[in-house]
Amino acid sequence: MKIPFNKPYLTTKAEHYLLDAYRSYQHCGNHKWNLRCIDYLKKRFHFREVFLVPSGTAALEMGVFLCGLKPGDEVILPSYTFSSTATAVLLAGANPIFCEVEPNTMNIDTNCIPKLITKNTKLILPIDYAGIPCDINRIEKIAADHNLSVFVDSAQSLSSRTSTGDYVGTSSDLAAFSFHETKNFTCGEGGALVVNKEEWIDRAFILQEKGTDRKQVLDGLKSKYGWVDIGSSYLLSDILASALYSQLESIDFITNARRKITDSYLTSLKPFEDAGFIKLPRPPKECSLNHHAFFVIFDSKENKSQFLKTLKTEFNVSAYIGYQPLHSSAKGLSLGYKPDDLPITQDLASRIVRLPFYTELGLNRDHLNYTVFSIISVLNSIYQ
Amino acid sequence: MKIPFNKPYLTTKAEHYLLDAYRSYQHCGNHKWNLRCIDYLKKRFHFREVFLVPSGTAALEMGVFLCGLKPGDEVILPSYTFSSTATAVLLAGANPIFCEVEPNTMNIDTNCIPKLITKNTKLILPIDYAGIPCDINRIEKIAADHNLSVFVDSAQSLSSRTSTGDYVGTSSDLAAFSFHETKNFTCGEGGALVVNKEEWIDRAFILQEKGTDRKQVLDGLKSKYGWVDIGSSYLLSDILASALYSQLESIDFITNARRKITDSYLTSLKPFEDAGFIKLPRPPKECSLNHHAFFVIFDSKENKSQFLKTLKTEFNVSAYIGYQPLHSSAKGLSLGYKPDDLPITQDLASRIVRLPFYTELGLNRDHLNYTVFSIISVLNSIYQ
Numbered sequence: 001m002k003i004p005f006n007k008p009y010l011t012t013k014a015e016h017y018l019l020d021a022y023r024s025y026q027h028c029g030n031h032k033w034n035l036r037c038i039d040y041l042k043k044r045f046h047f048r049e050v051f052l053v054p055s056g057t058a059a060l061e062m063g064v065f066l067c068g069l070k071p072g073d074e075v076i077l078p079s080y081t082f083s084s085t086a087t088a089v090l091l092a093g094a095n096p097i098f099c100e101v102e103p104n105t106m107n108i109d110t111n112c113i114p115k116l117i118t119k120n121t122k123l124i125l126p127i128d129y130a131g132i133p134c135d136i137n138r139i140e141k142i143a144a145d146h147n148l149s150v151f152v153d154s155a156q157s158l159s160s161r162t163s164t165g166d167y168v169g170t171s172s173d174l175a176a177f178s179f180h181e182t183k184n185f186t187c188g189e190g191g192a193l194v195v196n197k198e199e200w201i202d203r204a205f206i207l208q209e210k211g212t213d214r215k216q217v218l219d220g221l222k223s224k225y226g227w228v229d230i231g232s233s234y235l236l237s238d239i240l241a242s243a244l245y246s247q248l249e250s251i252d253f254i255t256n257a258r259r260k261i262t263d264s265y266l267t268s269l270k271p272f273e274d275a276g277f278i279k280l281p282r283p284p285k286e287c288s289l290n291h292h293a294f295f296v297i298f299d300s301k302e303n304k305s306q307f308l309k310t311l312k313t314e315f316n317v318s319a320y321i322g323y324q325p326l327h328s329s330a331k332g333l334s335l336g337y338k339p340d341d342l343p344i345t346q347d348l349a350s351r352i353v354r355l356p357f358y359t360e361l362g363l364n365r366d367h368l369n370y371t372v373f374s375i376i377s378v379l380n381s382i383y384q
Numbered sequence: 385m386k387i388p389f390n391k392p393y394l395t396t397k398a399e400h401y402l403l404d405a406y407r408s409y410q411h412c413g414n415h416k417w418n419l420r421c422i423d424y425l426k427k428r429f430h431f432r433e434v435f436l437v438p439s440g441t442a443a444l445e446m447g448v449f450l451c452g453l454k455p456g457d458e459v460i461l462p463s464y465t466f467s468s469t470a471t472a473v474l475l476a477g478a479n480p481i482f483c484e485v486e487p488n489t490m491n492i493d494t495n496c497i498p499k500l501i502t503k504n505t506k507l508i509l510p511i512d513y514a515g516i517p518c519d520i521n522r523i524e525k526i527a528a529d530h531n532l533s534v535f536v537d538s539a540q541s542l543s544s545r546t547s548t549g550d551y552v553g554t555s556s557d558l559a560a561f562s563f564h565e566t567k568n569f570t571c572g573e574g575g576a577l578v579v580n581k582e583e584w585i586d587r588a589f590i591l592q593e594k595g596t597d598r599k600q601v602l603d604g605l606k607s608k609y610g611w612v613d614i615g616s617s618y619l620l621s622d623i624l625a626s627a628l629y630s631q632l633e634s635i636d637f638i639t640n641a642r643r644k645i646t647d648s649y650l651t652s653l654k655p656f657e658d659a660g661f662i663k664l665p666r667p668p669k670e671c672s673l674n675h676h677a678f679f680v681i682f683d684s685k686e687n688k689s690q691f692l693k694t695l696k697t698e699f700n701v702s703a704y705i706g707y708q709p710l711h712s713s714a715k716g717l718s719l720g721y722k723p724d725d726l727p728i729t730q731d732l733a734s735r736i737v738r739l740p741f742y743t744e745l746g747l748n749r750d751h752l753n754y755t756v757f758s759i760i761s762v763l764n765s766i767y768q
Contacts, residue, residue, distance in 0.1 A: 008409055018402050022627070025392055027572025028565040054438035054573070057594055057617035071455070071477075083594045083611040090614050093455075093477060181412040188411025188621035189438070210441055210467045211715065224705065227467040227713035230474050233441035237572035240621055243406070321608065329611035331595065 003371050005318040008181045008188075009254060009359035014246040021242035029235025033242040040248050041192065045159070045167040047175075048196040051208050052236040052244075056155040056178025056191040060088035062207055062234045063151050063174040063193050066200050067123050069094040076116050077125040077153075078108040079327040079345045085127060085153050086326050094122070098327040098337065100344045103297060104282035106322070106352070107134040109344070113142050123149045128157035130354075131184070131292030132283045133168050140171065149173045149197075156292045158185060159251055163286035173197040179244055184254055184292055184359070187244035190236050208234040257362035258291035265294045265355060268372045269379075277303075277383045291362075294355045295322065301350040303382050308353060310381065315374035322352035387755050389702040392565045392572075393638060393743035398630040405626035413619025417626040424632050425576065429543070429551040431559075432580040435592050436620035436628075440539040440562025440575040444472035446591055446618045447535050447558040447577050450584050451507050453478040460500050461509040461537075462492040463711040463729045469511060469537050470710050478506070482711040482721065484728045487681060488666035490706070490736070491518040493728070497526050507533045512541035514738075515568070515676030516667045517552050524555060533557045533581075540676045542569060543635055547670035557581040563628055568638055568676055568743070571628035574620050592618040641746035642675035649678045649739060652756045653763075661687075661767045675746075678739045679706065685734040687766050692737060694765065699758035706736035 021033050029052065038050045053059050069075065071093040077085050079098035089096045097116050102109040108126040124143050126134040136152065143150045155178035157168045169175030174197070179190035195204050205215040211231030216222040236244075247254070265280075272278045279297040283289060298304040304321075311317045325346055326332045328339035339346050355375065361368055405417050413436065422434045437443050453459065455477040461469050463482035473480045481500050486493040492510040508527050510518040520536065527534045539562035541552045553559030558581065563574035579588050589599040595615030600606040620628075631638070649664075656662045663681040667673060682688040688705075695701045709730055710716045712723035723730050739759065745752055 008411055010406065010409070015403055015406060018406060018623070019399055022394065022399060022402060025394070026565070027392055027570065027627075029573055054442070055617035055619070058438070061616060083596050083615070084617065086611065087595045087615050091475065091616070181410070186411065188623050189413055189617070189619055190621070211471045212467050224708065226708045227470065227710050227715045229715060231467070231471050232445060232475070233439035233468065233573070235439070235573055237574070237621075237624055239402070239572050239624060239627065243411075243623065324608065324610045326611050331611045331613060 001316065001367065001370050003317040003356050003361070003367060004358070005320050005356050006182050007358040007360055008186050011246040011250050013249065014243050017242035017246050018239060021239045024238070027237055027239055029237065031238040033238045033245055034236060037241050037245050037248060040245070046170050047194040048198065049194070049201045049204065051193045051195065051204055051234060052241060053191045053193055053234040054236060055189050056176055056180060057084040057088065058232070058234055059176035059191040059193040060084055060153060061091055062204070062232070063176055064088045064092040064094070065207055065230060066174065066195065066204055067149050067151065069122055072120055073122040074118060074120040075123045075125050076113055076121060078127060079325040079332070079342050080106055080129070080323050080349055081127045081153065081326065082155070082323060083326065085125060089125070096335070097121070098332070098342060100342050101348065103279060103348055105129060105132045105134070106295065106348065107132060110135050110138040110142065113139070117146050121146065121148055123151055125151050125153060127153040127155070128160065128168055130281065130295055131157045131160050131290045132281060133157060133160050133162040133287050136162050136171060137164065151175070156183065157290055159255060159290040161288040163284045165286070169194045170196065173200070184258065184290055185244070185247040185251060187240040187247065190240050190244055193234070203229065207231040254359050255290055257359045258357070260362040261357055261368060262289070262291045262294060264368055264372050268376055269296065272379050272383065275383070277379070293357050296353050296355065297348060298351045298353065304351050304353055306382055307378055310378045311374060315377070317371055317374045318356060320354045322349055322354060325349045385700065385751065385754050387701040387740050387745070387751060388742070389704050389740050390566050391742040391744055392570050395630040395634050397633065398627050401626035401630050402623060405623045408622070411621055411623055413621065415622040417622045417629055418620060421625050421629050421632060424629070430554050431578040432582065433578070433585045433588065435577045435579065435588055435618060436625060437575045437577055437618040438620060439573050440560055440564060441468040441472065442616070442618055443560035443562070443575040443577040444468055444537060445475055446588070446616070447560055448472045448476040448478070449591055449614060450558065450579065450588055451533050451535065453506055456504055457506040458502060458504040459507045459509050460497055460505060462511060463709040463716070463726050464490055464513070464707050464733055465511045465537065465710065466539070466707060467710065469509060473509070480719070481505070482716070482726060484726050485732065487663060487732055489513060489516045489518070490679065490732065491516060494519050494522040494526065497523070501530050505530065505532055507535055509535050509537060511537040511539070512544065512552055514665065514679055515541045515544050515674045516665060517541060517544050517546040517671050520546050520555060521548065535559070540567065541674055543639060543674040545672040547668045549670070553578045554580065557584070568642065568674055569628070569631040569635060571624040571631065574624050574628055577618070587613065591615040638743050639674055641743045642741070644746040645741055645752060646673070646675045646678055648752055648756050652760055653680065656763050656767065659767070661763070677741050680737050680739065681732060682735045682737065688735050688737055690766055691762055694762045695758060698762070701755055701758045702740060704738050706733055706738060709733045
């Protein structure tokens, strides 16, 4: 048996929708299937406005431009994240200020945020790692105290709920979601920017349409459109939107399947945590998760490496390391950071492993049992 | 009968390819169908390296970042172009310097370029309007004399050949192509960046992958990738690439169909040009065209408006205006331009019309005859 790390889930209706979109002769952005997805997302998750874009990265970029960042402005984000969170900040000409994470969720450590705030700080940009919501309430309190905007990189967390019961992406000024092949709900490459801040919505339509006021022409308010602002082509082909819609329709089915993986991992790994060998995710109790991923923090990086290697070679099961912290990457160093600047992040990232996680694994009891058996076997061999 | 301005062409194999891509479980960028398209483009058009990206706009942005533009740098481009050509320059922090066009092709007037060159100029960024190649040989001569890079916005001109017989996009440092729904060869939303400058290729792979050296891991040169540079998600879903491949296979068929439209328009409109009422495109004789579009420059903007209105209301045939010049748009004015700064562009843009142009029109003799009949009828009514 071979267990991959990730595999996209194929929905039954997707092929029908793909052909419908293709035969519609309307293949570019914001046509029928885009509008269906947007409507679905707004109704189900209570987002104020939704823009479908080519990727989660594009959603981050559109968002930081919408924040009106200028050269010299500072953005606080965790070092433990994907490069796109930081490249978006750099593209806007602003400076990324990296913050520590905390080990229960691997999300930004809100206790460390206040000391990073300067007169140049304009934005806090946390992420929801592994689908676990960051502490948005605390972050918004800090932001309000310092007149900062909040933009959550929720690439991994669509359909998770925060400790107040709200869906992620509903309370911050902006939220970015990803529909990349590796995500719970996917169309290969795709993303969404949620804009909750009313005053930014009109400009978002302009940024999406290459800096033009084309939306006003489509709405019948003008006869011809013109160039009025910066922008890009922040649009998702209707062909991809049709595949995405089939996934959104399946959110409950997909989430239930994935929940089984979380439950299996938690149950089977708890004895190793109780014995002090590993540490498991500990999301706030009131949160509900979309079951995007599952991470394990080992007691040493040697044991982590041994685990990954043995799991692959002896059982053909693929687990992966986490992010290389951005502050200590080549680009982070060129920005003036040293690895020791964020010792907690540096240490945790060296010991973290992500276990195999994909919808089909939750639907196939044999594969899930084999995966758990393999993981337990390797842990037993290491910690015997 | 109703004649739209544009309609994407559906290829016979596309549905088969779309389902194959979907069933492959590999939906993100640079998988099988991406590689097939890239291979096809490189072999057929002799491009040095090709990157499939989410849009022509994204290709422009990736290209300007690759040029290493810095704040204060200047980029010379025509004012008569789509907003994306200029927004890409602004995103890179550089200043767009707008140049006049000439009426035979509506492309950049190369006689006007030298006087715009300053010590800050880094790049010349012409476009190939309506699929007609710009005077790339003259532009490259000027660039060489002043140590400038050349990046051609060839969004509309894939498969056209320049006066030396070379395909567009082969001689400049960079070229951007679009596969938007409105283009000859389309997948709804998509684009390609061609990189001919050898020294820029390695960095292009990094910019495409969100600023990481992931390509080195895929090539087996490193065990884990890290953040090393700026970048974005300049990738095209393999689902869209499968549809694109079906179009690339049909380039000759599509081009032959579209040639019939050009020929019909030229033949039927020549008497009106000979009488001095209108002006038709006059591409350099040695060029060969991809037949992307067809424009007519009227003798007055009043006659232009009358033509558009009558053609639509009396015959249900949709023609369109051209670009609003960028220098005199709201954003251009905010950059310090005045409409009179580029009087030739301002005048020509006020009198130009684009006629209906799409592959199916060239395949349906009745529709093409009706379109030409309608156009001639309206011209006769105006210039009786």
